[in-house]
Amino acid sequence: MSKACNGADLTNCDRGAHLQRAAIQPFGFLLTVSADWRIVRASANLEQFLGVGCEQVLRQPLSGIIMSRTLHSIRNRLTVIRGPVMIERLSGIAFAEGGPIFDVALHCIEGGIVIEAEPSQREGQGGSTLSMAAMMARIDQAQTLEAFFRESARQARGITGFDRVMVYRFDDEGSGEIVAEAARSGIGSLLGLHFPATDIAAEERAFYARNLFRITADVDAAPVPVVPELDAHGRAIDLSLSLLRVAPSAHIDHLKDLGVGASFSVPIVVDGRLWGLFACHHYAARLLPVERRLTAELFAQMFASRLQTRECRLALEFETGARKVVERLLAAVADNIGLPDDPALLAEVLAGAVPADGIGVWIDGRTALSGLAPSQQQFSALIDTLNRKVSGHVFATDRVAELWPEAELNGDVAGLMGISTSQPPRDYIVFFRQEMLRTVHWAGGSPGPAEHDADSHALTFHKSFQAWSDLMRGRSLPFSAAQRHVAETIGVALQAISRLTG
The missing domain is CATH 3.30.450.270 (PHY domain)
Known part of the structure; x- marks a missing residue:
């Protein structure tokens, strides 16, 4: 395999926008095809999954590496894509007769189609142990907004199995607050901590608002370049909708500082705005099966719908209270x-x-x-x-x-x-x-897990909280x-x- 396929300059990949990073995570592979169904880009690990090198397939018809019925399925699925941010999926398909089974995600970019695939992980017991209806019933029973957040974090942890699941809320200026969490014992609590907007930059928040989730299966995994890095017009590939995309190096460094081995984040979008995230941390490498990712996506969407209903109800109650104040005022004037x-x-x-x-x-x-x-x-x-x-x-x-x-x-x-x-x-x-600082309380005391690099973890969170505190003075x-x-x-x-x- 040539030098182009074995490596690429990833040292300046972020360039302030991770969608410019021409690299993916190694648990899957990526192909980009043109409108005439020729392969114009491929990830450097293609041979590991399909037995053919990336340079061998570039500029070749996609039909050369995908059997006809699978290619027909892909073509059919693409016909239902509407709009520039829609992703379609195919589960349990083979690229070659008798070959390994993959889960596939498809989306369109300017001038082409992106095909991503990863080995299928079929779970014997299916997804989460509770049906979606049962999970919604659990959170609907919460009497207060705080209890609603808390129960939702528990349900999300049941879906993902991650060590810690947080409900992370943004304010109008992009600063964040952990309003609920569910975590395994012995790793401390981060509930109530606040973080400055710079922890998740505006560009990242805009990215979350248009994407279904972000997954980092292993913070120590080496990124796999997508080649060629630039097309004939000098443009980098747009990976903003890629499910395999590599997180910005600054984010990876942040996770490592926390002692986190894997992360999974699902956006919470309420009335078209990014309200917050379900942010999941695991203290070892963890690749969440596709089934559970889909369940988590659906749960986040249902949560957002319930949250919007609750917020509208609270606003109505507040308005009703205001009218009562005015009525009380008028009555007092009458007397x-x-x-x-x-x-x-x-x-x-x-x-x-x-x-x-x-x-x-x-x-x-x-x-x-x-x-x-x-x-x-x-x-x-x-x-x-x-x-x-x-x-x-x-x-x-x-x-x-x-x-x-x-x-x-x-x-x-x-x-x-x-x-x-x-x-x-x-x-x-x-x-x-x-x-504001006088109203902030740490529900779990000083953060920092008792295991896995506790000092580094606590120090990092204290540093972010201190940065937020300095801004809030x-x-x-x-x-x-x-x-x-x-x-x-x-x-x-x-x-x-x-x-x-x-």
């Missing part, structure tokens, strides 16, 4: 027409309308402050700043010190949401939130869109009351 001019009573009525650590009310220079709040002098300066710099009914920020360093609020106040109660703005209700939990909508409703109601009673 006491002077309420809108009484900061203390107004603060009492509105406490709890929006999740916050403190509240402040300013009405024509008179104030009421409760809970976590700035001093009277600081609050007065803040109202001046709001009147000078804010337009509209509602303003919210999770980093007030960064936005308005001149506000000089006390260090405990990191975020605020101000609601204008008069027109033009001069009177405000302000909800305050403390620094002086920032609060952000106010959600639903919470801002509630604030708008309160502001409009108070302005209407002000006009009626004025």
Whole structure:
């Protein structure tokens, strides 16, 4: 076999985008064929699986290495592909009469078709021990969102058999949080840890949103080059939909630092956005059978559907609660027409309308402050700043010190949401939130497994958590869109009351 087939320069493969890495994992092989069904690319390990070298098949018809009925099956399956991100599969097929049995995945790229194959792993007992309906019933029984996440992690671990399965949630800026986990005993807990957006870059998150899963069967396995690396036009192969693709070297190094031998990640896509991942770690090499990968994909999709339903229900409950606050406010005004001019009573009525650590009310220079709040002098300066710099009914920020360093609020106040109660703005209700780091708790204590390179594992997670902590200094939990909508409703109601009673 030539030098081209035996190796390739993989030292600069990432180039900031792993889809440019012309290499696959060694547990399968890859072929790319042109529109006229000639082989234009092949993985360097082709001979190991089909008994023919990659250079021998390049520019040859695919029919030369695949028997006719298998080629017919592939052609038929390709006819159902719709759109650029669809993958079709064939299970238990042979490329040659009497040859080994493979599971095959097919997808289209610009100017060609990618065929990936790996030896079939038929499990005697099939996939997971529970039916999908039973698994869904288990998670549907969860009363709270936390219990829903926790039970889902348990079910995902039952499907995959990995040592640790985490439900990993992204925030609006791409930072991540482990909101649930299921792990074998003796490896510690990572529940509640947060990680900066740089741990999974925006490019990687976009990749997850359009792909079914990412699998790394063995972090120590040498990548297998796909040759030629560049086509006649100087383009690298697009492996963004490849099931055998090699993860970026930085990600592999990260897994090694954690003592992880294999990983499997399935995206959780809610309403078209990447909500998070089922992230699975194993502390030895592990190749998940295709059956179980498909089950995990389906479970993630069903989980996402259930999650969307729960989030909609929670938003509706929150909106209903907001309407009750407004109704309570109107009733209180009916009983006491002077309420809108009484900061203390107004603060009492509105406490709890929006999740916050403190509240402040300013009405024509008179104030009421409760809970976590700035001093009277600081609050007065803040109202001046709001009147000078804010337009509209509602303003919210999770980093007030960064936005308005001149506000000089006390260090405990990191975020605020101000609601204008008069027109033009001069009177405000302000909800305050403390620094996010004060609300973070490690459910499992200090992370780090008792076995397999515990010190390295703990150090790596602490390093990521510290990086996130450094980014979060002086920032609060952000106010959600639903919470801002509630604030708008309160502001409009108070302005209407002000006009009626004025």
